[in-house]
Amino acid sequence: MASPTWWPTRWSPARSTRRSAVSTGDNPLARMHLDSERAVLASGLPHTFLRACSFQSNVLRWRDQLAEGDVVRAPFPDVPVAMVDPADIAAIAVLALTEPGHAGAVHRLSGPEALTPPEQLRLVGEALGRELRLEEAPDDEGGAAGTDIFRHHPDLESEVQDTVPRLLGRPAGSLRAWLARNREAFGQPPTA
Numbered sequence: 001m002a003s004p005t006w007w008p009t010r011w012s013p014a015r016s017t018r019r020s021a022v023s024t025g026d027n028p029l030a031r032m033h034l035d036s037e038r039a040v041l042a043s044g045l046p047h048t049f050l051r052a053c054s055f056q057s058n059v060l061r062w063r064d065q066l067a068e069g070d071v072v073r074a075p076f077p078d079v080p081v082a083m084v085d086p087a088d089i090a091a092i093a094v095l096a097l098t099e100p101g102h103a104g105a106v107h108r109l110s111g112p113e114a115l116t117p118p119e120q121l122r123l124v125g126e127a128l129g130r131e132l133r134l135e136e137a138p139d140d141e142g143g144a145a146g147t148d149i150f151r152h153h154p155d156l157e158s159e160v161q162d163t164v165p166r167l168l169g170r171p172a173g174s175l176r177a178w179l180a181r182n183r184e185a186f187g188q189p190p191t192a
Helices: 028-043 056-068 086-098 117-128 139-152 154-158 163-168 175-181
Strands: 009-011 016-021 047-052 071-074 106-109 133-136
Touching: 047 086, 056 071, 056 117, 056 175, 071 117, 086 106, 086 163, 106 163, 117 133, 117 175, 139 154
Parallel strands: 016 047, 047 106, 071 133
Antiparallel strands: 009 016
């Protein structure tokens, strides 16, 4: 039976990859990722874990607020995040499944720079041709997992890794480039 398209583990006859998270804290999200990694380990199958920082596509969480105006409320405005392009995660997964040398590896994935939410929002504004402003929201609006990750283990999300350029032989995709390719998600035509 084929696994559903949303299932985060992809199987091949010889090996599997599991997209996981960098967080090792004590929160429901981290436990879910660690439990799924343990299940893959218990299967005995050759595997590769892809532990990714927050995705660049997470800026889409602001889409509804942007539809209402130029102010975005967000918690953790002082915490830089080395957001990774989802296309880079996919490219590393393909590499891990099709090339030798990745069995048992844990690849930490990040984007090329760590940006705070105000810096992320500035890039969103540039891509949309709008002047946007971030209004700080209380940390508890980020939930227990967010508070654990961004307040207790911020280094896990802010450390820029060399994995993408080292494995793919090209720079990691930038948030600016992701935004240019995905403007239509904000109701704007893509740019070249």
